[in-house]
Amino acid sequence: MSAIEAITVPKWGLTMTEGTVSQWLVEEGAVIQIGDEVVDMETSKIVNTVESIVSGKLRRIVAQPGETLEIAALLAVLADDDVPDNEVEAFIANYVPEGVASTDVMAKSSAAPKEVAIDQAETSLEAPEELDDSDVKTTPVARRLARELGVNLHECQATGRGGRVGKADVEAAWARIQKTTNDHPEDSATPEAEENSNVEPKVRIEQQGVAQTPNIQPLGNSEFKAIPMNAMRRTIADRLQSSKQTAPHFRVTVDAELDALLAIRNQVNQSNPETNVSVNDFLIKACACALIKVPELNIQFDEASQTIRQFSNADIAVAVAIEGGLVTPIINTANRQSLSEISNRMRDLAARAKSGQLTAEEFQGGTFCISNLGMYGVRQFDAIINPPQGAILAVGGGEQRAVVREGDIQVATVMTLSLSSDHRVIDGAQAAEFMRELKRLIESPALMLA
Secondary structure: OOOEEEEEOOOOOOOOOEEEEEEEOOOOOOEEOOOOEEEEEEOOOOEEEEEOOOOEEEEEEOOOOOOEEEOOOEEEEEEOOOOOHHHHHHHHHHOOOOOOOHHHHHHHHHHHHHHHHHHHHHHOOOOOHHHOOOOOOEOHHHHHHHHHHOOOHHHOOOOOHHHOEOHHHHHHHHHHHHHHHHHOHHHHOOHHHHHOOOOOOOOEEEEOOOOEEEEOOOOOOOOOOOOOOOHHHHHHHHHHHHHHHHOOEEEEEEEEEOHHHHHHHHHHHHHOOOOOOOHHHHHHHHHHHHHHHOHHHOEEEEOOOOEEEEOOOOOEEEOEEEOOEEEOOEEOOHHHOOHHHHHHHHHHHHHHHHOOOOOHHHOOOOOEEEEEOHHHOOOOOOOOOOOOEOEEEEEOOOEEEEEEEOOEEEEEEEEEEEEEEEOOOOOHHHHHHHHHHHHHHHHOOHHHHO
């Protein structure tokens, strides 16, 4: 190897743009071999382990737990013992991610004051001198976060390596500022509020550095804690907000009787004690079969090329709640798998999803999605489409209801199913045809076993 080598943030999956350091698995001074696991990183949906693609002695850990870094950013440095410390530090200071020219970095740095000047001109505000924190040693992520929140880096307690201010230090300073503001709201009260003490607090725009952000004051002395959104939560927010804004959702709802399905489920599980097929497993199989029957819904929509991809097999994504958000592991070619195969695969995926051990390929993509909240006692709800898929099925809980058969009122176990579809690529008649086929399969489950 060369004298100095870099361990950087890898790219897992097509949509990954950044990762957050979770924990280091090695310490400075360790001898690293190619393929060794060195650090756990959280991406938008999972925690993956970075394997070193270089070998050598770990001289510096650059990125600390909690720091969010872009693709190709520097994580750590390997170097032989005979490489002086000052050369290692110079390598870190001058490191430029692969694919980013040093002139681009310089251009960005020189452009920053101009951007601030424009902001100041637009807001007619001048940043006070004490907000000049350019001399503070910090990470790029921490400095960016500080600017977004309007936090002066001088007010942050540096706990990072080498006395640097890290992302967690900025968040801690922000929390202290918020607590101070909430504990002493009179310090920032407007003259109008002082004169009219009975007037309810209003949303105010306060100067925090150069940027202005709305600060909504809680009524009275309500206590709260500020919880930063993790990478998964931010990704969910971005994707679903975009889906809701760009995809014209329309919904089709049907009720399906479950008694025949429940009876076959009992027979299947009793005949094979090692099998524990769930109602959700039947729904995955039923959706897969219905998608093959109505292929207009077994699609992905590529907005960039304005192309509808229609698939020959049904890859069913299933929403699984995990700590801090949710993930949608995929049962590939569910139309070709038996109920027991689907059941075993789903249990494995759900377990690894909750422990953060899924690979990107196991939760990215899919041609259709199922979100089941029936176990929480929910009767009916609407789900938001998960792009690039064109539809998602919201499943409510089965419950006994009165139904009319040939003029007689009888009791049946009924489940409400709501389909959300993207009207850009799916028409109402196609959604209705799919739901009719899905209802037929659920109420005549033997058709799925043929």
